[in-house]
Amino acid sequence: METVRSQEEVASLYRRHVDMVYQICLMLMKNVPDAEDAVQTVFRKVMEYDRPFRDHEHEKAWLIVTARNECRNQLKHWWRTRRESEEVLNTLAWEQPEDGALWETILRLPEKYRLVLYLHYYQGYTALETAEILGRNPSTVRGWLVQARGKLKELLEAESYEGKTEPGF
Numbered sequence: 455m456e457t458v459r460s461q462e463e464v465a466s467l468y469r470r471h472v473d474m475v476y477q478i479c480l481m482l483m484k485n486v487p488d489a490e491d492a493v494q495t496v497f498r499k500v501m502e503y504d505r506p507f508r509d510h511e512h513e514k515a516w517l518i519v520t521a522r523n524e525c526r527n528q529l530k531h532w533w534r535t536r537r538e539s540e541e542v543l544n545t546l547a548w549e550q551p552e553d554g555a556l557w558e559t560i561l562r563l564p565e566k567y568r569l570v571l572y573l574h575y576y577q578g579y580t581a582l583e584t585a586e587i588l589g590r591n592p593s594t595v596r597g598w599l600v601q602a603r604g605k606l607k608e609l610l611e612a613e614s615y616e617g618k619t620e621p622g623f
Contacts, residue, residue, distance in 0.1 A: 458504045461619055474577065475521045480601075481568050482525035484561060492524045499524075515587045522569065522588075559609045567602035570595055584591065 459467075480489040500522055507513035560568055573579045573587065581599060584610050585592040 456552055459501055464497065464501050467500060468512065471517050472497075475517055477576070477600070478518060478569070478572065481561065481572060482522065482565060483528065488528060489525075490609045492521065492528055495524050498520050518573070518587050519589075541590060552583055555613075556610075559606060559613065562609060563605055567605060570598045571602050573605070574599060 472493065476489060476493050479492040479496070483489040483492060495592065496517065500517070503516070507516065560571060563571070569588070571582045571586055574581065579587065581596045582592045584590075585595040588595065
């Protein structure tokens with residue numbers, strides 16, 4: 455492996471973005487060990503990436519796409535084992551513990567919905583920026599956001615309904 459970037463440059467990039475990359479990997483991999491492996495691979499790829507980043511946003515977008523692609527590649531392998539996602543639920547309370555139940559529900563959504571919700575609501579990207587990062591049409595991303603919110607609402611309402619009991623039962 456030939457390192458293109460200096461240790462200082464990689465360390466700085468790592469400090470700025472490791473939490474975001476980890477959250478994306480954990481959201482997609484649904485377990486801590488595989489997410490950590492994916493994060494390590496993403497930052498190894500940063501060291502090997504031979505082109506300079508244009509700016510902070512290009513750097514961030516490159517990391518998001520690389521993390522998503524690395525997770526997809528790992529998920530394709532036949533040797534991959536499924537692990538309980540309870541470990542993830544405890545870990546995903548990273549910044550906002552009160553969102554534990556919400557994250558549990560988000561993790562039940564398809565990947566495309568989880569990723570657009572994360573990029574839009576937690577990273578603050580617009581639908582247009584998210585589309586650019588994911589290489590999709592902006593109207594597709596807007597549609598996914600609408601669908602994701604609808605599915606999330608349905609799941610949350612179903613959970614709320616299931617949690618209620620009728621008097622006398």
